[in-house]
Structures are given as structure tokens and as C-alpha cells.
Amino acid sequence: MPDSHELSVTRLIKASPETVWRIYTERTRDWFCPRPWTTPEVDFDLRPGGRADVTMQSPEGERHSYRGVFLEVVPNRKLVSTSALTEGWVPQPGEMNFVRIDTFEPEDGGTLYTARARHWDAKAADAHRDMGFEQGWGTVADQLAELAEAAQ
Numbered sequence: 001m002p003d004s005h006e007l008s009v010t011r012l013i014k015a016s017p018e019t020v021w022r023i024y025t026e027r028t029r030d031w032f033c034p035r036p037w038t039t040p041e042v043d044f045d046l047r048p049g050g051r052a053d054v055t056m057q058s059p060e061g062e063r064h065s066y067r068g069v070f071l072e073v074v075p076n077r078k079l080v081s082t083s084a085l086t087e088g089w090v091p092q093p094g095e096m097n098f099v100r101i102d103t104f105e106p107e108d109g110g111t112l113y114t115a116r117a118r119h120w121d122a123k124a125a126d127a128h129r130d131m132g133f134e135q136g137w138g139t140v141a142d143q144l145a146e147l148a149e150a151a152q
Contacts, residue, residue: 005125007133008116011141015148017104020111021076023148024102028054031143034136041065046073049089052081067092071099078103096128111148115141 013020023031025046032039033056041055052068069087072080084097101116115137119125 004122005119006116007119007125007129007137008114009134009137009141010112010114011145012107013111013113013145013148015110015145015152017076017106017111019152020104020113020144020148023144023151024079024104027147031140031147032056034139035143044070045087046070046075046079048072049087051087052083076104095124098124098128113141113144 015023025044028042028044029039032042032054036059038057039054040057041053043051043053045051048070050070050073052070053066055063055065057063066083067086068081068083069085069089070079070081072078079102080099082097082099083094084092084099086092097120099118101114101118103112103114103116105112105114117125117128117133117137119128
């Protein structure tokens with residue numbers, strides 16, 4: 001896959017991979033979307049084929065629900081998910097389907113956290129970039145880091 005199809009953000013978080021993983025998976029509501037938006041619903045079944053469902057809500061009450069599935073789960077190291085499929089491997093239509101890859105690598109006594117969005121084509125990657133990928137995903141990576149570092 002050409003690099004032009006992938007968008008990513010990386011943060012060095014001053015917390016262990018185990019702590020970052022725990023905050024990522026257990027406190028998703030607290031960091032998953034840029035404030036003042038909230039994440040009122042999170043339903044994760046952390047296994048390949050398990051649910052990866054979230055609902056984000058604007059301050060005005062507008063809701064965006066995403067249903068997906070985990071493709072790979074390596075505790076404390078890697079999560080791979082997509083909204084192109086749902087539980088039971090049911091394909092979903094959508095213009096903004098991509099594969100999300102989150103990695104938690106030990107580095108310098110902390111965690112090198114990287115969130116990647118791999119798109120089917122350059123058009124989808126460009127659309128995601130134009131929607132504010134770097135600012136939005138960067139903000140939530142910072143929110144994740146803040147919570148993990150406070151929990152360390």
C-alpha cells in the first residue's frame with residue numbers, strides 16, 4: 001500500500017505501554033474524541049472479531065456512531081480495527097472506512113504511541129486529511145498521553 005494512503009500521529013508518552021494500553025481500553029470515553037465532544041458509548045470486545053463500537057457526541061447533542069470490529073489484538077502492544085466490517089465479519093458500506101492501527105512500543109522508559117489510519121485509496125486518505133485528521137487525532141493522542149502520564 002502506498003504511503004499516500006496512510007495518515008498517522010505519534011506521541012512519546014511518559015508512561016509504560018501497560019498503562020497507556022489500560023487507559024486506551026478502559027477509559028476510552030475520557031480521551032477518544034477532541035473536547036468538548038464526548039464519547040458517551042464505548043463497546044469493546046478486545047479479541048479478533050470482537051466489537052469495536054463507539055459513539056461520539058457534540059456539545060449540541062449531535063451523535064456519530066461507528067460500528068466496527070477488531071482484526072488483531074496484542075495486549076499492551078497493538079490494536080487493529082476497522083469500520084469496514086462489524087461483528088460476525090459483516091461488510092459495511094461507507095466512504096470513510098479505513099483500517100486503524102494503534103501501537104504501544106516501549107521507548108526511553110515510556111511508550112511510543114502511534115495511531116495509523118490506512119485507507120483504501122488516496123481519495124479517501126485526502127478526504128480524511130481534509131476533515132482535520134492531524135488536528136483531531138493529534139488532540140486525542142495528547143488527551144490519551146495526559147491521562148496515562150497522570151496514572152503512571
